[in-house]
Amino acid sequence: MDDNDRAITSLVVLSHSLVHTYEFAMPIFIPVWLSQFNSTAFLVGSVITVGVFLYGVGSLPAGILTDRIGSQPLLVGCLAGMGLAFLGVSVAPNLIVLAFALAIWGTAASVHHPAGLTLITRNSSTRGDVFAYHGMAGNIGTAAGPLLTTLLLVAFNNDWRFVALILALPALFASVLAARISVNEGTVTTTTDGGARAPDIDSIGEFFDTSRLLFASAFIVVFGMVMSYGLYYRGSLTFLPEMFSGFEAIRPIHAFGGTFEPGNYVFAGLLAMGLFGQYVGGKLTDRIRVEIGLTTGFAMLAILAVGYVPVSNAGLGPLLVLSTVFGFVLFYIQPFYQAAVAEYTPPAARGLSYGFTYFGDFGFGALAASGAGAILTYSSATVLFAILAIIAVVGGGFSTYLLSRRDSKSD
Structure with missing residues (x-):
């Protein structure tokens, strides 16, 4: 890594870790x-859907802005906005105000992936390594979010408002640090070969023209695959701590005048395994074809979904093993689909392409939060995981098509 790669890594690591700290x-x-x-569960899931939907929808304007003004100013705003949002969460008197605060979080957080991944793919000379560190940072935040929140709730006797106030502080401080990092975005307005300037999208017509060019290519298949992943990701993780509390092997423990939730720690451990999944996946994007990584990853997710509830009823040991593998595989896929976007889109429209990507992942995927809540309210965890297995098969189908398409072109 050169100095600029290290600066890019520092900036995206800081932002990515905190985005997922708050998300989880x-x-x-x-x-x-x-x-x-x-x-x-249905109503609370719907409130969370508001935030995560805007987390995805905001990716589209964020992608356009990234192509126009660069990544660093947007990442600084992302961090400041998330901190302010959790200040709002801490004073929310009802679900309506809570939904509004989470909407602010989702809007601010939506900036990270289009801005951060565009910064990496346009300006980094060691893309695979930066992808790996970026992914690892996200999973550190992913694991730290639930673990830190659980410990703070225990320490402050479930005073969730005070805990939300404490959680607001890291993002506000990080926004100051992010503004001080010196990043060279010298290639932001050019393609990687020094060619044509990135298109400025100044009207709805230009937005649709550029979007039509993207979706006339194989990016439409990548987009379908990403939407499948987003549904699986959000549908599996949103209520997993709540489901854990209903599993016989890890029921809540009442002791010392309080209630301890072992499931929260299992959830944090599951997400921590994603750090290794992100690292391995990021490294492999430079070593194997991304389509192979995606196809095998979705196949494993389908198998894991089918087995989750039966294994959870077999005891604590099998549940811990399956949760470990689940956390690894769920996040192993992410660097591959991020690299697939870079391979199947022109550099000049990279910001917009990542905008659409995270609209599909987090925006469309947000529907799974309220959907999972409805299924758990009116049906069962078994039905939820059966539907998730079907979604994984669909995602694997898109990935298999990309693999066969590349193989046919190489013949």
């Missing part, structure tokens, strides 16, 4: 919010 703090708050607001 929310599932830990769900049991408290259910009690605090005397609500149902």
Whole structure:
């Protein structure tokens, strides 16, 4: 890595880790919010859907802005906005205000992936290594979010408002640090070969023209695959801590005048395994074809979904093993689909392509939060995981098509 690669890595690592810290703090708050607001899983899931939907939808304007003004200013704004959003969460008197605060979080967080991944793919000379560190940082935040939130809730006797206030501080401080990192975005307005300037999208017509060019290519298949992943990701993780509390092997423990949730720690451990999945996946993007990584990853996700509930009823040991593998595979896929976007889109429209990517992942995928809540309210975890297995098969179908398409072109 040269100095600029290290600066890029520092900036995206800082932003990515905190985006996912807040994202995965929310599932830990769900049991408290259910009690605090005397609500149902469906209603609380719908409130979270507001935030994660904007997390995805905001990726589109963020991608356009990235192509126009560069990544660093947007990443600084992302961090500041997330901190302000959690200040709002800490004072929310009802579900409506909570939804508004989470909408601010989702809008701010939506900036990271289009801005950060465009910065990496346009300006880094060691893309695979930076992808790996970027992914690892995201999973550090992914694991730290639920673990830190759980420990703070225990320490402050379930005072979730004070915990949300504490959680707001890291992002506000990080926004100051991010503004001080010196990043050279010298290639932001050119393609990687020094050619044509990136298109400025100044009207709805130009947006649709550029979008039509993207979706007339194989990117439409990548987009379908990403939407499948987003549904699986959000549908499996949003209520997993709540489901854990219902598994016989890890039921809540009442001791010393309080209630301890072992499932929260299992959830944090599952997400921590994603760090290794991200690292291995990121390294492999430079070593194997991305289509192979995607196809095998989706196949494993389908198998894991089919086995999750039966294994959870077999005891603590099997559940821990399966959760470890699940966390690894779920995040192993991410560097591959990020690299697939880079391979199947022109550099000049890279920001917009990542905007659409994370609209598909987090925006469309957000529907799975309320969907999972509805299934758990009116049906069962077994039905939820069966549907997730079908979604993984669909994602694998898109990936297999990309693999066969490349093989046919190489003949």
